[in-house]
Amino acid sequence: MSANASKINLLGLSPDKLEAFFEELGEKRFRASQVLKWIHQMGVSDFQQMTNISKGLRNKLEEIAEVRAPEVIQQWDSKDGTRKFLIRVSGDNAIETVFIPERDRGTLCVSSQVGCSLDCSFCATGKQGFNRDLSAAEIIGQVWLAAKSFGQLSENGPRKVTNVVMMGMGEPLLNFDNVVDSMTLMMHDNCYGLSKRRVTLSTSGVVPALDKLGQYTDACLAISLHAPNDELRNELVPLNKKYPIAMLLDSAKRYIDGLPDQRRKLTIEYTLIDQVNDRDEHAQQLTDLLKDIPVKINLIPFNPFGLSNYKRVSNTRLRRFQQILIDAGYTTTIRTTRGDDIDAACGQLAGQVNDRTRRSERYKIDMAALSSSQADVIPVKAIQ
């Protein structure tokens, strides 16, 4: 489907925004629920197929609006059932979305930005630099496309996407409004109806945005920690220099405390890199650090990629690290590597970022500004 700049794309409008859209047209607000169901539950993009809407309104919608998802360029199926979609978004960029089937659920790993400006030392997306934020239509469009590709949206089709994790390319909290609108659509009854326990936002720790997240959503939260002390985390996650561990964990704890359901826990993600953050003492420090927070810990063996010298942790180390955490009373799981034969594993997502941002050349996180700035946005320096 080609972009039509003059038409408004209804795919990414949150229920509130779609209601306002119909109100402006002089229509009743409930039109929004009808249209949301057609778009998100039935996968319909042609207004003429929306048969519970009058012919006149359908024609009007056709004139001024559209339902436009990004386009799947290619898809790969891993031998373990994982499916990776390469999706074209405007500006000649491509992003990646990964579907991971498990026995009792199907998780879709969704991207929030084209590239990422935060430059974590172990992440393929970070190495690509940042190009731009995805629109809400491009974010929810990934769910729409995947669900459609599995037949979820046909009335009797099997429901395959049961969980969504914002763990693809990009830092979701740096694209706050579009991510929040998309998560609202994921959880809304007239749309995908996923429960708040089945939608997870993962962040490397943009504290000011995290501080306000609770006003907009009650989705699950995962913190990409990766190190038990600031010295080490500064090396792995440069953003830590601006928002150190204590500040980040405080903010995450406030988010969890604010959730209506007290049983919910914070997920701590810890990517284990050989001889970097995998020692017994790191595990012990972690047990101390997290002792006052309700957490479950997810260990992710580092997935190697071309531009990195890091190595995957050995299985013995991985088990030993896990055992220390379990012995201290933490629920600790290991994220099995899925889809690595099609480069779909965590941190291997690179898409094809149209190079506006080779870090050292054009855009980069302005580290000087990072340490001095009080702003709640990450200073990104554009070098023309």
Ligand code: SAH
């Ligand atoms: N920007 C967000 C979400 C995307 S990254 C964040 O950082 O949380 C999703 C997860 O994959 C994060 O926990 C990230 O640290 C992890 N990850 C990134 N690169 C990885 C790699 N090479 N191997 C294993 N995990 C990686």
Ligand code: SF4
């Ligand atoms: Fe960005 Fe997350 Fe990768 Fe860090 S780990 S560079 S925050 S996508």
